[in-house]
Amino acid sequence: MRRRSHAWQFAGLLLATMSSPASADTAYVTNERDNTMSVVDLEQMKTVKTVSVGQRPRGITMTSDFSKILVCASDDDTIQVIDADTLRIVGNLPSGPDPETFVLHVSGNPLYVSNEDDNIVTVIDVPARKVIAQIPTGVEPEGMAVSPDGQTIVNTSETTNMAHFLDYKSRKMVAGVLVDARPRGAMFKHDGSEVWVSAELGGTVSVIDPAQHVVTHRISFDVQGLRAETIQPVGIQFNRDDSTAFVALGPANRVAVIDTKNYKVKKYLLVGQRVWQMAFTPDQKYLLTTNRLSNDISVIDVASLNVVKSIQVGRLPWGVVVSPK
Amino acid sequence: MTRPTPLRHERFGRRVLIATAAGAAFATIPRAARAEADTVRVGYIRWTEPRSAISLLDRPPQDIGLAGAKLATRDNDTTGRFMNQQFELLEVPFRADDDPVTALATLTGNGFTLILVDVPADRLLTLAGADKGVLLFNVGAPDDALRQQACRDNVIHVAPSRSMLADALAQYLVWKKWSRWVLAHGSHSEDALLADSYRRAAKRFGARIVKELEFKDTGGARQTDSGVVQTQQQLPVFTQGLPDHDVLVAADENGVFADYLPYRTWDARPVAGSAGLRPVSWDPSSESWGGTQLQDRFIRMAHRRMTELDMQAWTACRMIGEAASRSASADPAKITQEIKGADFGVAAYKGQRLTLRDWDWQLRQPILLSDGRNIVSVSPQPGFLHQVTQLDTLGIDRPESRCRLR
Numbered sequence: 009m010r011r012r013s014h015a016w017q018f019a020g021l022l023l024a025t026m027s028s029p030a031s032a033d034t035a036y037v038t039n040e041r042d043n044t045m046s047v048v049d050l051e052q053m054k055t056v057k058t059v060s061v062g063q064r065p066r067g068i069t070m071t072s073d074f075s076k077i078l079v080c081a082s083d084d085d086t087i088q089v090i091d092a093d094t095l096r097i098v099g100n101l102p103s104g105p106d107p108e109t110f111v112l113h114v115s116g117n118p119l120y121v122s123n124e125d126d127n128i129v130t131v132i133d134v135p136a137r138k139v140i141a142q143i144p145t146g147v148e149p150e151g152m153a154v155s156p157d158g159q160t161i162v163n164t165s166e167t168t169n170m171a172h173f174l175d176y177k178s179r180k181m182v183a184g185v186l187v188d189a190r191p192r193g194a195m196f197k198h199d200g201s202e203v204w205v206s207a208e209l210g211g212t213v214s215v216i217d218p219a220q221h222v223v224t225h226r227i228s229f230d231v232q233g234l235r236a237e238t239i240q241p242v243g244i245q246f247n248r249d250d251s252t253a254f255v256a257l258g259p260a261n262r263v264a265v266i267d268t269k270n271y272k273v274k275k276y277l278l279v280g281q282r283v284w285q286m287a288f289t290p291d292q293k294y295l296l297t298t299n300r301l302s303n304d305i306s307v308i309d310v311a312s313l314n315v316v317k318s319i320q321v322g323r324l325p326w327g328v329v330v331s332p333k
Numbered sequence: 334m335t336r337p338t339p340l341r342h343e344r345f346g347r348r349v350l351i352a353t354a355a356g357a358a359f360a361t362i363p364r365a366a367r368a369e370a371d372t373v374r375v376g377y378i379r380w381t382e383p384r385s386a387i388s389l390l391d392r393p394p395q396d397i398g399l400a401g402a403k404l405a406t407r408d409n410d411t412t413g414r415f416m417n418q419q420f421e422l423l424e425v426p427f428r429a430d431d432d433p434v435t436a437l438a439t440l441t442g443n444g445f446t447l448i449l450v451d452v453p454a455d456r457l458l459t460l461a462g463a464d465k466g467v468l469l470f471n472v473g474a475p476d477d478a479l480r481q482q483a484c485r486d487n488v489i490h491v492a493p494s495r496s497m498l499a500d501a502l503a504q505y506l507v508w509k510k511w512s513r514w515v516l517a518h519g520s521h522s523e524d525a526l527l528a529d530s531y532r533r534a535a536k537r538f539g540a541r542i543v544k545e546l547e548f549k550d551t552g553g554a555r556q557t558d559s560g561v562v563q564t565q566q567q568l569p570v571f572t573q574g575l576p577d578h579d580v581l582v583a584a585d586e587n588g589v590f591a592d593y594l595p596y597r598t599w600d601a602r603p604v605a606g607s608a609g610l611r612p613v614s615w616d617p618s619s620e621s622w623g624g625t626q627l628q629d630r631f632i633r634m635a636h637r638r639m640t641e642l643d644m645q646a647w648t649a650c651r652m653i654g655e656a657a658s659r660s661a662s663a664d665p666a667k668i669t670q671e672i673k674g675a676d677f678g679v680a681a682y683k684g685q686r687l688t689l690r691d692w693d694w695q696l697r698q699p700i701l702l703s704d705g706r707n708i709v710s711v712s713p714q715p716g717f718l719h720q721v722t723q724l725d726t727l728g729i730d731r732p733e734s735r736c737r738l739r
Contacts, residue, residue: 106629169658186658
């Protein structure tokens with residue numbers, strides 16, 4: 009059974025965990041302000057290398073064999089392909105203008121890119137390095153997700169305030185679901201039963217039934233001592249059995265831990281400043297968060313729900329991806 | 334007496350749709366459904382008297398404000414594709430001797446009752462009183478009186494008030510510990526009101542005005558070929574012999590003298606207010622919170638940079654678009670109800686949702702502090718606390734409001 013959607017790197021998860029110990033994991037972090045990518049050794053828990061990449065690097069992911077890293081170089085209007093062994097830029101993908109973030113199809117190809125300035129989603133054949141299609145979407149497309157069965161692609165649009173559902177085969181928009189203000193992240197549960205969409209300025213996460221295209225729950229957050237407007241949900245991750253969701257709350261500097269059965273927040277974890285995107289290590293022992301304003305990543309121990317470490321990276325870290333190599 | 338009002342008709346719906354679709358594997362709602370799309374009509378009564386500025390760089394563009402409304406109409410239309418809604422923008426240019434009631438009737442007669450208004454305060458009140466069935470969006474007038482004793486239930490204030498702007502600057506100056514001010518104000522009635530706002534702000538946030546100066550507008554041209562020689566002699570003398578101060582705060586709404594102050598004052602002190610560090614609703618250098626995207630979109634459409642008035646018009650139009658999609662309706666009554674509802678908010682690249690104060694219909698908003706090149710800071714400043722929302726530390730708060738909406 010297929011298990012993964014958005015952070016597609018987990019497509020090879022089972023294989024990866026069997027073949028290599030967690031301690032060999034490497035995290036790659038895009039530093040938007042520095043035009044670099046930090047390479048973090050998760051055994052030593054420190055940044056071991058900083059690689060120059062294109063201008064304004066944001067979205068980051070890896071090919072399913074973990075051999076290549078893909079980075080959105082937004083201001084260069086391209087996606088750079090970086091060899092994971094040599095850390096050299098080995099190619100570019102025709103991303104369309106201002107690519108912000110992307111998601112790889114569960115089958116490993118194609119790549120769906122949100123072009124923030126042009127209200128389109130660009131579909132790229134990765135091996136051929138060719139644009140297959142451009143699909144018009146809402147104003148300022150942002151988050152991208154693919155359903156575990158590969159049949160549905162979800163794209164959020166920040167100013168239209170919708171989650172748009174695209175059909176994989178026809179590449180047509182089949183539905184637009186209105187969510188709260190400035191939607192950011194979208195993430196399918198592994199079982200495909202729900203897609204969660206964060207609304208940065210609305211301060212909520214909408215739970216959407218992907219079959220009916222309706223919002224079934226709206227999750228709000230309440231952190232003692234913090235004003236509602238500082239709680240701005242962005243990144244979303246589910247653990248492997250979908251029992252727990254993690255939501256990065258931006259300037260609230262916290263990650264909310266949510267019980268997916270009752271949609272209640274069971275804990276808020278204090279991390280770095282303006283927490284943005286997250287990624288699990290392949291064994292799901294750790295969850296890494298990028299913290300924009302404190303220029304570091306926090307390491308959350310998933311079993312104990314404690315923040316165990318912060319690791320310095322470059323300025324304005326945006327995205328993170330973890331390789332078992 | 335009144336000239337026939339020319340109409341400029343902007344209909345974006347289909348054109349934008351086609352433009353976006355060009356060269357793309359296009360897929361959206363079926364064509365049949367499009368044909369029956371509900372139309373949301375937005376009017377714009379727009380001040381077209383010449384606006385003066387000292388710097389050539391600040392010479393106002395012909396389509397100031399209008400370009401913001403056009404961009405928002407495009408943005409609304411993109412969203413509208415998914416909601417089966419389309420947006421129509423109709424501009425009525427307005428000059429000082431035009432009759433407000435005639436201008437309004439032009440719009441209402443064509444079914445436009447949601448109307449952006451950029452006119453001076455007295456005309457705004459005439460408009461608001463002429464037809465209670467319209468909802469006006471004040472995108473230009475900063476007068477506190479319009480939010481106080483002269484407030485109206487059918488006027489939404491998207492433009493920040495003078496007191497909000499003054500408070501925003503004052504908080505930063507106090508945070509900076511530049512709390513001894515010299516206040517230099519112009520001789521126009523607007524300058525007197527702005528000076529009042531700075532006096533109030535100084536008192537609220539613990540600054541002290543150690544001296545006030547008035548710069549009399551004696552008319553004549555602004556920057557001229559050899560004017561620079563005169564201002565070099567004039568401004569140091571104007572600011573000579575001041576008591577010890579940290580900053581010179583200028584209140585000059587008509588662009589008469591403030592922009593001459595920096596580098597020409599007697600004492601080496603920074604200038605703020607109407608020149609130097611300025612409190613603004615928008616600045617073409619603002620890049621935070623996705624601002625870059627909006628700036629790019631605007632420049633691509635208008636071939637120039639986005640001004641405050643453009644942003645205020647954009648925000649007003651987006652409020653209408655947002656209310657239309659939230660209420661899934663093009664009915665002006667439903668849109669009005671949605672906008673005035675407790676849950677309503679709009680995103681406008683300021684880092685948080687902008688909401689309405691239900692006691693005077695002023696849009697709450699962070700205020701940017703711009704040096705003309707970059708954003709120096711964004712108010713409210715840390716440490717200025719409030720029991721409801723920090724944004725209400727800017728401007729007239731509920732307990733002090735004299736507004737009785739009617």
